[in-house]
Amino acid sequence: MTSFLITNIDYGLTGNREGDRLSGAIRVQDGRITDIGDLQPQEGERIVDASGCVVTPGLVNTHHHLFQSVLKAVPEGMNAPLDDWLMNVPYSYWPLIDEETLRISARIGLAELLLTGTTTVCDHHYVFSDRYDYDPANVLFEEAEALGIRFVLARGGGTKGRSFPDPSLPPSPSETLDAFLASIEQTASRWHDPSPTSSRRVAVAPTTPTFNLEAGDLPDIARFARSKGLRLHSHLSENRTYVDFTLAKYGKRPVHWLAEQEWLGPDVWFAHLVECDPDEVRLLAETGTGMAHCPQANARLGSGIAPADCLYQAGGHISLAVDGAGANEAADMGAALYSAFSLHRATKGVQAVRAETLLNWATEGGAKVLGFEEAGVLQPGMTADIAIFDISSPRNMGLHDPALAPVLTGAASLRHSFVGGRQIVRDGSIPGLDLAGLGADARRVTRQLMERRKDMLAPNRARAALA
Ligand SMILES: [Zn+2]
Structure with missing residues (x-):
């Protein structure tokens, strides 16, 4: 009907x-x-x-990490800035997330989004590993399809494992470039539907261009994506660390460096872009490169406030996003609208953004950034x-x-x-979804994760004590 x-x-x-x-x-x-x-x-x-x-x-959320819906308020991540938070939360827990945990985590995040007005979500999933005996892409598409939400999988990962000082942690998962691209091709052939009213799309989305790829991979990835008609996505300039990294390694700020790597254009959007100077803002606007503005996660992690208002005024493409619930427990678009409205005006005055502008970012802006030209208005x-x-x-x-x-x-x-x-x-509920049952499942898998993390730490603690 x-x-x-x-x-x-x-x-x-x-x-x-x-x-x-x-x-x-x-x-x-x-x-x-x-x-x-x-x-x-x-x-x-x-x-x-x-x-x-x-x-x-319907609201459009252009950057999420659904596997983090069972990683809210992890104590070691509560007062940690981005780099420590990454180590303490997603990279401590990813090896412990089995298929059932991912399924329930995705269902929690999608239910919250649906019940707050979201009709399209892009999930940037970046933990793919041969440690898993399941394919996270299939789980995420199946969960989205069951609830009827329009779903884009931004397939993350990369060719360089990021190591952390904590000895209990395996390095973040990585693949060879060939394996990374072959896996995306396989996922796209199963799930990607390029039609204008499609409800299943795949984007090529290395976790970060800076820390998760070997130098030189970026142009190959961009050409691969464009040859398949897939969009490009990644995290960029979430905090000062990104800028320092590219300045030290390539002598350029991140947006200028990515321009040389064929990674700007209307088929590319980046999450965050907190640390952008006016020249980078101008280049993003000129090239039609999109921003997934994540005001709450950036605030929660103390990273700052992205110049979304400046990029918008320069004619750029802005969308709104919640980011993963591990860094934003209120992972709903209603809260994101309100936060973005308040944060920009708190720091730049009441002229910075209008309420109508925020709604535009969360609707038409998001649909454009994801390439759904027939939705959002x-x-x-x-x-x-x-x-x-x-x-x-x-x-x-x-x-x-x-x-x-x-x-x-x-x-x-x-x-x-x-x-x-x-x-x-319908009438404030999701047909066919047993919310009380989901709550019970959520409590069970969250407890299980906490136990698994304790078990993972125990032998390392013993080793450290003996050393
Ligand atoms: Zn993110």
Whole structure:
């Protein structure tokens, strides 16, 4: 059932750059928006009543690490800056994540996203290893498909293992370049659908260009991706360490170095870009290279605030993202909207960003960055990815401009959402998902992980004591 009429819309935002409003009704036929405005129901048409709600495009999260949904509030990572956090959290736990743990972790993250209005997510999964007896890519696609969310797998990893001072840790997993590319090719041949309304895509996404690749691999990876019609993604300039690394090794700042490696363009987007100087911002804008702005994870890890507002004003492509829950326990797009709005204005003044601009980043901006040109804006002809937010809670009472509630209050709760006209959230719940059961599974696998980590440390501690 992908045809219906959303009626009684008093408050809505189209998601476009201008911040245009919408009201009345939205007609969806065969998964596509055909009309918006003062519309009357046709005979037999299914009605979705949006009275008292705010209607927006479904939110698009362009950078996540779903395996971290069972790595929230790890004590050794709570007060650690990025580099120590990486060692203490994802790189301490990745060898302990079995197939069931990844499955439940992904389900937790996807459920949170769905229930807060997200209809598209890109998961940057970067732990692929022959230590695993399962393929993480298959698990992630299967979990996303079961819940109906539009899903992009940014297939991470790299050719250089990153080592850490902790003797209990194996180096981060790495592959040869041939194995890395062959594995992506295999995943893409199974899952990648390039059609405009696709709900399954693959992107080529080494974990970082700096620490996870051998020098010289970058152009080969870019050419491989472009020859297959896959987009390119990675982490970049999340903190000062990235800048120091490329300055010391290549004599250039990261964005300038990547320009030489064929790694800029409208088919590339980077997570973070916190440490960018004005010249790098200009180059990103000129080349149409996208940003996945992760304000909460950057704040939680003390990395800073990315110049998303400057890149946007320069005509660049900005999207919003939550990043992994190991560095952002509130891994939902509603919280990200509110945080980004507050952080930019706190540091740069009230002119820095408008509420409508934030919604644009989280909708049209995200769809563009991921290459879904027919999603992200509510207008006739676009695919029907739609979120309907309930604003009946006390925090949302008394608003003079209720359309801004999903950004301004961070507390709009989702009533319904649709992906290509298919309903994926109904009356605030996910059809077919037993949330209480998921909670029990989450507690069990999280306890199990804590036990496994203790067991992993025990022999190393004994060795260290004897040395
Ligand atoms: Zn990340």
